[in-house]
Amino acid sequence: MSKQAQFLSDNAASVHPAVWDAMRAADDADAPYDGDAQSAALNEKFGALFGRECEVLWVATGTAANCLALASMVQPHGAVVCHEEAHIEMDEGGAPGFYLHGAKLLLADGKSAKLTPGDIRAVIDPIRDDVHQVQPHAISITQASEYGCVYQPEDIAAIAGLAKERGLALHMDGARFANAAAFLDRPAGEVAGDVDALSFGFVKNGGMTAEAIVFFDSQMADVARYRRKRAGHLQSKGRYLAAQLHAMLDGDIWLNNARAANAAAQEVAGACAERLMHPVQANELFVRCTAQEREALRAQDFAFYDWGDDAARFVTAWNTQEADARALSAAISGL
Known part of the structure; x- marks a missing residue:
């Protein structure tokens, strides 16, 4: 031992050697911010992984990834339905309220920190449709959950169906998305399901300082670009973050x-x-x-x-x- x-x-955990190699290789000069070749190639790389078109923004932390994604979905007068043990509720220091300008988290109960449509309905059904109560705008689920349990594709499909029925956006906290994919042994697109956006975690899995926000809705991505800059997460040497993401995806290191x-x-x-x-x-x-x-x-x-x-x-x-x-x-x- x-x-x-x-x-x-x-x-x-330590940083994977391929990530260090990729960052050293990124020392060659390129355009600043997200105008470099590696940042520009992320959409295609992640699109191939998920089997559908997407737009990808890098950020430095999982908290920023979650909150910037949610901020593109939720107005300040709205709310996010999440599990009572969700990371955005328990471990992000009030960041959702900061990034979402006061939007509320509506807490649901569920076994092993996972939600079902019934758990979500128990929270949103009693809400009156009037200006005197905060209205839900989005649902956030975690894959794998805060207790290390994995949503099956049919579980996510049921939640996505409810979200569409109620006109809600669907966000996935994927801090340990890779672990869920490894457990399910299914393609990434099936592990994510029909979500509008997810944070794809790399730092916990051998990355250094880069996480990905994957948007399957281009309008949300457009909003998030401005919010990323305003939040101080548009790094001037973004190619080093993009290089980390490419390194982890190449050869299925992730x-x-x-x-x-x-x-x-x-x-x-x-x-x-x-x-x-x-x-x-x-x-x-x-x-x-x-x-x-x-x-x-x-x-x-x-x-x-x-x-x-x-x-x-x-x-x-x-x-x-x-x-x-x-x-x-x-x-x-x-x-």
Whole structure:
């Protein structure tokens, strides 16, 4: 086992060598902002991946990707329906309210941080259609969810159907989209479904400082371009961000990295049995264990986060060492 086995977060993982190589190659001078050749080629590259036309904007963080996408869908007097454990609600420091100029988040409940049409209707059906109540403008779902669980294509199709029926836009937080794709073993277009826009996460999966906002609605993309500049996310040397995205897509590095992270999670899951709070379908494990048991694991040099008073969260990454995953599995078995 390495000196400290790192299971805190896939954000702590190292950068894939192909990304470093691509950034060095981008040192050749090119047009500033998003006028460079690599930025211009992103639409075609992602269009081939998803099997339909799209427009792609790079940004530096997942928070910006989510919020700029939602800001292109939602007016300040509107609202976004999301799960009560959604990242935009729990972990983005109020950024949705900032980027959306005060638009509201309407919180829904759902098993394993996933939503169903019924969960969404329970929130939006009681809302009166008048100016005295905030009206929903969009739905946001997370693939894979905040508890590491994956929407099947038919699940997303049902939510997309409801969105169209109610005239709502559909956004996907894809911070761990690659892990969902690896689990489903389906084309990216099927893993995303009929969404209007998604954030495609790279930083958690071996990237460095680049995330993608993928728009399947060109009008939303046009709005987001202005909002990206206004928000301070139009970087002057954008070619370095575009280069990272190309590097991860070339040779399916994005998918192979996710497969490695998922496989490490499954190695650990095999030792958890009834301790698991949610199915392990991506690279996160939520494991019931007492404070004393967590102390015992940390004494063996495993790094992870507590999850409330009686559980722990373990996250594997693209570069999790097989020996570390096996060691954690053995340590959990020995509790």
